Amino acid sequence: MSIIVNLDVMMARRKMRSKDLAEKLGITEANLSILKTGKAKAIRFSTLEAICEILECQPGDILEYQK
């Protein structure tokens, strides 16, 4: 897939652990891992909104398009 998820980069910048983020988002660590590793087929706007709010960033900081 040409959409790259840079969630782990953003998490590292904000020094946030997977466990904490998953807890704040209200999803399991397994699902967060699916998102981080790019295995996810889709992301809900509500999840994206919550991630942006918690990590204080823009959707473009998390998602990137590469040819």
Place this chain on the structure above:
Amino acid sequence: MDNKILKLSYWVARFLQVAYAVMILFSLYFLMMVFLDLPRPASMKLTSWLSLDLTGSEALPQGQFNILVFFLKIIAKNILLILALESLIKCFGSIKTYRAFQETNTYQFKRIGKLLVYCFIIVSLDLSYEEENFRIGFSPELTYLLLGLLSLVIAEVFKEGNRLREENELTI
């Protein structure tokens, strides 16, 4: 899943498997009777208890070749039906555990479809040898073909269902 229809279907499928297996044994017995010269009953007409599978009270075809073809067709058809029922029973198991949309069910329905199409070919093929004339005919038994095609369509539906389930599970 506490589904009475599912349970009933399971037992009906099992019963039919046993019935088809019994018919195979009887067909083998008839064949041995003819070819090994075992004592024969006075009448060789098929009786009602076999009519479920032997298309009514049809008389046995005359001549050893015709008898051989007749019973081999029955045996082959029944084996295919037993295998198809086994696949169907496996599908019941997964539906019971709420895992209907998965790869294995797609495979099982494809298998059922193929087996029923083979069944259609076997049943429809008419081979006979009468008065030194060998005849090959084709009298289509469309029920098997339709059921086979229906199974193949259901397999495609399950494939699509499986794709949607995966997509749903991988949406975060």
